[in-house]
Amino acid sequence: MLHTDIDNKVVMVTGAGGSIGSELCRQILNFGASKLILFEQSELALYTIDKELNEHKGIVYPVLGSVTDQIRLERVCQKFSVDTIYHAAAYKHVPMVEFNSTEGVMNNVFGTLNCAQAAINSNVKTFVLISTDKAVRPTNTMGATKRSAELILQALANHQNSTRFSMVRFGNVLDSSGSVIPLFRKQIQQGGPVTVTDKNIVRYFMTIPEAVELVIQAGAMAYGGEVFVLDMGEPVKIFDLAVKMIHLTGLSVKNTKNPDGDIEILITGLRPGEKLFEELLIGDNIDKTEHPMIMKAQEDRLSWQELNKVLEQMQTALDNCDQSKLRELLVKIVPGFKPQCGIEDILYRD
DSSP states (O other): OTTTTTTTOEEEEETTTSHHHHHHHHHHHHTTOSEEEEEESOHHHHHHHHHHTGGGBTTEEEEEOOTTOHHHHHHHHHHHTOOEEEEOOOOOOHHHHHHTHHHHHIIIIIHHHHHHHHHHHTTOOEEEEEEEGGGSSOSSHHHHHHHHHHHHHHHHHHHOSSSEEEEEEEOEETTOTTOHHHHHHHHHHTTOOEEESOTTOEEOEEOHHHHHHHHHHHHHHOSSSEEEEEOOOSOEEHHHHHHHHHHHTTOOEESSSOTTOSEEEEEOOOOTTOOSSOOSOSSSOEEEOSSTTEEEEOOOOOOHHHHHHHHHHHHHHHHTTOHHHHHHHHHHHOTTOOOSSOOOOTTTOO
C-alpha cells in the first residue's frame, strides 16, 4: 500500500530542494517511480538535490519554477503526465513570514491553490499537502496560511472528482533548515550563548526520514479531503534539549549555580507569533487508521463557494499590498487564528 501512488508512476515534488522535499525525492526513487519531477524555486537547492540524485539520469527532471506560476505548473504536469504531486513548497519560518506577510500569503495560500488547480486541470490523480502543527489554532501568519492551504484542498476535494486531495500535518523534524538543533550546534561550537526564546517552550520532534515515510503512507490511505495527523510522541522542552546538547559535547552549562561553566543559555523572549506549545488537532474528533502512528482528524471545512469569495478579496488585498485587510481576511478564513502580535510586515511598519 505504501507504494500505491509512486510505483511506476510519474511523481512531482514541489519544494524538492527543501529538508522534507529532498527526503521525499530519495524515498520516491526507492519506491520505483517511473519519473520524478523536482520542482523548485531556488536554483541552488535544485542544483544540490539534482546532483545528489545524479545516478538516476533519465528518471529525474530538475524544473525551476515558482508555485505562484500556475501556467508553468500546468505545462510541467501536462508535459510529463504527472500522476502524483507531493506539495512541500512553502515559506515555513515563523518570523520571516511575519515580516513578509504578503509573500507568505502569496506563496503558501495562492501557491497551494495554483498547484491544486494545475493538478485538476491536468488530471493529476493524487495530491498530498505537507502541512504543519502550526496550522492548528495559529498565533502567527505562517500557521494561518497553512491552515488556509488545508481549507482550500478540503473545499476542492468536495468540488471536483478528478484529483484526490489529502493533507498530512506534523510537527518539527530534526535537523531541518531553521531547526533549533543545527542552530544550537553552531552556537555551542562558537562558545555560546545558546539562545532559547522561553524556558517553558516545548515542541514535537520526528526524524525527517520517519516523517516522510509516514507522509507517503498517509497519502496512500486517502479517499479525498482527509487531514492526517502523525503521532509525534511526547513533546520536548527546548531548554532541556539545549542543556542535553551542551552536555553531549562534553561541556557544562554556565549559570548562577555554575559560574565557571562553559556555555551560557540565554532566554531571549518569544518571537512575533511564536507559541509556547504546538498542537496537532483543532478539536477532539479523531479517528484511528490502520497505521498506529497515523490518525485522521475530523474538522470543520468551508464550501468552495464560501472560500472562493474570501480568496478573491485576499487577492485584491495582495494586489494593493493592504496588510490590514489581509490580516482581517486571514482571521475570517481561519476562525482559530488569534494573532499574537501586530502586523509586523516590513513594508507596513513605520
